[in-house]
Amino acid sequence: MYSGPLRAALTALLAVGVATAATGCSSSDSDAAAANGKLDVVAAFYPLQYVTQQVGGDRVSVTNLVEPGTEPHDLELSPKQVAEVTDADAVVYLRDFQPAVDDAVDGGAKDKSLDVATVEPLKDGYVPLEEGELHEDEKGKDPHVWLDPTRLAGIADAVAKKLGDLDPDHASEFTANAKALDTKLSTLDEEYRTGLASCQEKTIVVSHNAFGYLAARYGLTQVAITGLTPEEEPSAARLAEVANYAKQNGVKEIFFETLVSPKIAEALAAEVGAKAEVLDPIEGIEKNSGDDYFSVMRTNLTTLRGALQCQ
Known part of the structure; x- marks a missing residue:
């Protein structure tokens, strides 16, 4: 570069x-x-x-x-x-x-x-x-x-x-x-506000710091493994910090995204006894997927509702 x-x-x-x-x-x-x-x-x-x-x-x-x-x-x-x-x-x-x-x-x-x-x-x-x-x-x-x-x-x-x-x-x-x-x-905003209003959990652990605006809008807490760009390698201290948080708070899902490697999220999920699932930051659309902004946002909402045990 x-x-x-x-x-x-x-x-x-x-x-x-x-x-x-x-x-x-x-x-x-x-x-x-x-x-x-x-x-x-x-x-x-x-x-x-x-x-x-x-x-x-x-x-x-x-x-x-x-x-x-x-x-x-x-x-x-x-x-x-x-x-x-x-x-x-x-x-x-x-x-x-x-x-x-x-x-x-x-x-x-x-x-x-x-x-x-x-x-x-x-x-x-x-x-x-x-x-x-x-x-x-x-x-x-x-x-x-x-x-x-x-x-x-x-x-x-x-x-x-x-x-x-x-x-x-x-x-x-x-x-x-x-x-x-x-x-x-x-x-769409109303769907999110209604869909995430009565969740038992309020924290999402994600592969990189992409969901801050979504979390702030809908009353969630984002815990990110890496910073503002997904290619950054997390430090050992940061991985340990997130792993301890996930264990102490009973986190059941660690989210990774579609356009970067899921390996770190999958390894962390295995360590804390959670599942690794996709939460898409919509930085791009996968080729020939047939998706658009609204379809991916609604898929994300369904994923969040399941992970956060929403009523």
């Missing part, structure tokens, strides 16, 4: 190369969008792609920078993808979640980007189980805002405004689409 300064320099060179080389470096999707009078929008990863498609409808062509089934945190962009960011009418991204996307935006798309982290202030990363300072891999702002449906509704409204500024003739259509999505998200 390139260092920050080297990555930024390469991004700048690529942007210059795109500008001076043949326009064939641009994606065919971008060309098709222009030919059809659609806005060409680049979304940094799946939840932002989904929202932009729902809000933009037939008036936008949306390119997701992350391939289906791929974990998005450590995305590296190809020259073609840097060109897509530079050439797009708009870029919807979340700053500090994917450094390569930040660099590409800064290199040629800052004036046409929407950083969804600015819609509502992000929360700090989680606090350790014991009193004291944050662990080094726990520091920083939690980016996983889409797991709170009410926050995702705010992002939808911001996307509608961005698209409306670019295409004023269809601004009312974008606003109406966002309102329809907001209604669906409000229904």
